[in-house]
Amino acid sequence: MKQITRYIVPALASAALLLGACTKGFEKINTDPNKISIISPGTLLNPTLYELAAFNMQKADDITFDLMQVALNFPSPTPGMHRYDVNEGTGSSTWSTYYRWLKNIREIREAAVAAGDPNYAAIALTLNAWVYANLTDCFGSVPMEEAIRADEGIIQPRYNTQEEIYRTIIADLDSANRLFNTSRAMTFGTDILFGNNVTNWKRFCNSLQMRLLLRVSARPEMNAWTRLDSIINNPTKYPVFNANTEAAVLKLTGVYPLSSPWGRPQDFTTGRAAAQFFLDSLNVLNDPRRARFASQAKDLNNVNIGYKGIPSGYTGSESQFNFTPSNLLQALISAPMTCPILTYAEVEFIKAEFYHRSQRHDLARAAYEKGVKAAVEQWGATMPATYFSNASAAYNGTLQRIHLQKYYALFFNDYQQWFEYRRTGLPVLPQGPGMLNGGVMPSRLIYPVSQRIYNLEHYNSAVSQMGGDHINIKAWWQQ
């Protein structure tokens, strides 16, 4: 037993001394040597721009093409989106993706405020308005004020009404316009959208405000027409896009990481046909964009028979179509390619509608023609000199005419065609006999199931305020 005192006691004593050292250096070891924990205002900007633009393009493909009769699943034995089969899952990626990047946008703003950089703060406000507008136009009320604040312990955010959201983001865009300082350079990296051209960012901000004002123009309390007037007639204070080169169109060079969102180009065309409505109107216009957008249909002998699509919402077997229909082209989604965010053409069509409303048809015609030309050229087509001599193409003083062309101008631009259709009912779309929902265009997406799981109380109050959680609940600006 002598050994116990001779060896064990000293050993235990030294072990006890070691105890203090047992967590020594842990702080340093448990610090990631690789990932950053502090950002600059520019750190999050490019991934945010790319991911949002790429995602929006995919949603145009998944949702807007089908609802707006651009293209459809073909063959489609099961209902499919072109027959208005909107279910609980349809909006779930829109919801989660938008909030994910809204989180990044919030952090850009916080970093800009911390760095005292007004330009990045204004960019963050612009992007925030862009995403929230799309989000609320898809769903209605959505969490905004209390959203993205898990860091502060808010895990069940309250929903804001669409009106609250629009009032906030329009005001934000106004402040952002004032914040932009075009004489101050953007110094935190090079942004992939405008290459640090602050003026273009500012144009984007104001062009976006035009889009949002037009969207809510049916709500008299928003005073949208007056506000639009002050923007359109005050280009010095509110510069907007004047050319395709200035527009918010993300160019994907194909040089990684600016790759096409479509990993396999054939996924874009497989099981898909162009819609009859989309091609028929282009055929009438003899539009040069046809060859940019679609392939020619072929008869059973494999001979080209021109641009011919499949009617949306058809019933019966595919064998009734005794031709191989036109399809959208893989070139649209093969880099180099473009991701429209907010185009110059849209700005002109907003102006056209503004002038049309105030009966200044000369100005409306000019804006309309600029819009059409910009929209044609945006896809690399050449504007035929005789385009407007076609009676179907010339400005005829109707909103229907403006909106048919705006529909093509908004091609592949997230949900914009659908939002505009909900606002104006234009262009007039044919109804297929197989359409569900009584052939009525869905007015919104259903909240994702996650809301009933995680945030039931606020979900319920939002739903009761809106009058339900189904696809026919109209947006506030539709009412």
Next chain:
Amino acid sequence: MNMNVTRQATVLAGMALLATAFPASLLQAQEIARPLSGQVLDEQGQPVPGATLLLRKKDTKQTYQASTDAAGSFSLAAVAGNYTVTITSVGYGSETRELAHPAGKALSYVLKTDYSTLNNVVVTALGIKREYKALGSATQTLGSKEVNDARANNWSAALSGKVAGLSLISPGSGPVNSTRISLRGDAALDADGNNALIVIDGVPIQSGGNTSGVSSAYGAGSGNDVPVDFGNGLQDINPDDIESISILKGPGATALYGSRAGGGAILITTKSGSKQKGIGITVNSNYSINTVLKWPDYQYEYGQGTGTVNSAGQLYYSYGASPDGPGTSGTSSAFGPKFDGQLYFQYDPNKEGRGDERTLWRPYKDNITGFWRTGSTLTNNISLEGGNERGGMRASITHSKNTWIMPNTGYERLTVQAGGNYKLSDKLSMNTRLSYTNKKSDNLPATGYNNQSIAYFMIFQNPNVDLNWYRPIWKRNQHGLQQIHPFSSFIDNPFLIAHEMTNSINANSVVANLGFRYEFTKKLDLAVRGTMNMNSEFREMRRPFNTANFLSGYYKQQDVGFLETNADFLLSYHDRIADRVDVKVSAGGNTMNAKEHVSNAFVDGLVVPGVYKLTNGQASPTLMVTDNNFKVNSLYGIAAFSYRDRYFIDFTGRQDWWSTLSPKSNSMFYPSVNASVILSDVFALPKPFAFAKLRGSVAGAGFDSRKPYLNKRYYDQSPFSGSATAPNVLFNENLSPRRQVSYETGLDLRLFSGRVHLDVTYYQNFTTNQIMEIPVDPTTGYARKVINGGKVQNKGVEILLATKNIAKPHFSWNTTFTWARNRNKVLSLPAEIESDYFVIATGGNAYQQTRVGGSSGDIYGFGFLRSPDGQIIYGANGLPARPAEVQYIGNAYADWKGGIQNEFRYRNFRFSFLIDGQYGGIVYSQTHHKMSEQGKLEHTLRGRAEGYIIGEGVVETGPGRYAPNTTKVAPATFYAEYYRRANVEANSFDASFVKLREARLEYSLSKKHLGKFFKSASFAVYGRDLLMLSRFPMFDPETAALNGTSIMPGVEMGQLPSTRTIGANLTFKF
């Protein structure tokens, strides 16, 4: 070493050593070494092969050494005299006998040992050797032959069926095939948290894998690459060097290994130099061939097509448009015309386009099987050992060359190992082991369901397509630019996949330890040890131009560096008090440091085709670096008491400090108590009971996640330079350890003089405060957050029954039977989850989803809608109605697993075979879905002749009213919908199987035939996975999905064929 020819053995009966007393004085003058031979038998009179005998002459201290052959025989030459003989055998410890070797005579001796249960020595936690009877928790020991008899590419595959309670799952991902070994069920809700700890000579081995950079097995359409299984450190252990394996299943044993042994511990002891004089040389050659074990039932009656008919209403075929009609050749479906001797315009490989003439419409029945070849593995091993009474050394060198069944795949491995132990002084001894492994492969197969995996090609290949059409790989004059894939742009050319989409690896790893033991007194000693496990790998992934996911090619370099060091000490005191109480007290500490660095550099888009260099990228290479560093410090102690050698009780305690947890809660103390009673010594049991032991154990344990940096906020990496993205996972600054409490009791019985050994264990464990990532409301700005919570129960029974059916010196027959069942139940989930379920892993449309009251192996997915009497409900369109909610489909875990091994010895022959299998469990098969949807399997022939199928089931005619379904549906439409990907029910199958896992026949040359030169020689032929009975329709029910580093059970995601191995083995000892 002197050799001698054994004389005729005189079998002498009796206890212990039969020593004939010869007067020592007669022998004094003789100094000439004379033959001495005999046989070592165990308690039941069976030969003990592989035992080492150390003879020590009593007067001169001169020593001799010998070892026994397969028949337990030994021979040597020694001068006459009186000797003490120490007989040492793996897993048994050593015993000492006395022996007199008279002059002038050549006698043969029988050394009968007590080798049985009582003195078995088991290597337990921290390398502490304990007597088997003192253990309070279940352990199982395997010898070298268990892993070498019927070799697998990954030695761990040989554990299958031999250890009760061991579960081995593997994605079946090629020649280096990572495996996940777990013991006693999945306790953690973290998909990676259930691996058993593997310790080789005290050095913990990394058992997780390194991902090739892709985390999802289902990747088609994502534009991503595929996961590649580069193997893990486990696979690099050379089975030739393994002496024994201890499997510590019980909580008491793992309590001392702490957090890493959450899934149990497997301790491997490698061979070390024996204390023999002269050199012992062993040469071992092993050659095996691999063929595909089982093929799915491919149909070769109908060719390519989607059911398109011509103007005459007939199914027809046309490669591209032709006078016969529009092209039908773009599809991967095989719902086209029957092979009826008709002629169609088809692909002409010479024209690389449509043939000018119609040619015979015929199947090519070997167009999938013909792609595969016979694989082979040649392994050569030489080991040298030697020593003296102070110690010994052993060195071995092993080379393996594998060519796998897929063309242009395989690996080469070289392992050099050296180790030894030496008594530096009377008090100080030293031991060390160093092993170096180089593993090289030019190409390992990609796994999963994506264009670059060969599994994808096998699914998409059509019956009317000749495999040879693909052989030139590239179109004429478009080498490197345009591949030949004439049918669907979705499938990449299989030879392009095999020869140009390569995944190479060059890995160098070093496992080393160095230990000293100082004996202060006979009762007190101190052991200190340092260990190191280092791995450095260089991998390259090449993707040529014009492939589905990489139109202009892709090249990735991956550098993986891993280093883990451990330093520990153990102070042990041993004393006997009052002659009846034995006390062993040990106290020790360990500090573990792990550093992992993975750097991925890639270029997506190459400038010059076929040049795989980072400088050939269209853009600057993108670099993504991951570091994982962590440290665990521990202090622990064990106090073991025994009373009269029949009552045993141990107390252990361990305190861990983990760097990965919150500073506020990063340490934990956990104790264990283990007790055993030798009933046969305490009570007078009936005669058949030779030995009976009752044991019990209660233990706590704490675990960290082994994932660092979870308690701080970091931005995620982005491929955009100078960029990052806001974290998607909300960190947790209060992260605390996962806890486990385990209970175990067992009974060990030896009946009929030890000829029947029955060991039954019942256990239960509760795992709480799990570290898990749960999904959160996206509106919070995060997708998931890290929390502590949840409670999982595992309980089960393990049975080991070993019988010595026949035990004669020249004929014996032993049977070993193992059986285990585990029930896994989730008792609670964290309240923060909000939803009533938690998704552990996702494979395609199958979810490993757990709910309270369910199991962590539950697979959920969409199924069929069924009427109250269980019939499938069809819609008005004649297709199965789709349910709105996912449902429970089945459990990935087997109800039970078992194995039965028989071993026969007859003179110099040894024959053994192992049958093992499992009952229950399901596998969701992506391959089955796709091949059914595409009409590639025989079961899709139904309805083709008629041109329609009426699904068996009902239609709903009103609320609660049903009528039989009568709607006819075209076969292509029917199968596509019935077996749609999301229909997990239709594509899931019973995973029960029985396999003839191993069979082996060995012949050992007897001493008299060996000649002077050889000590022993044996030749064996063996087979592995020879036969399989299973209802699983694809290759093999033993499969899993490889999601990056995680192996997801119950899901098959683009399976590669599994193999049948037949081999031969030749061993010589000099």
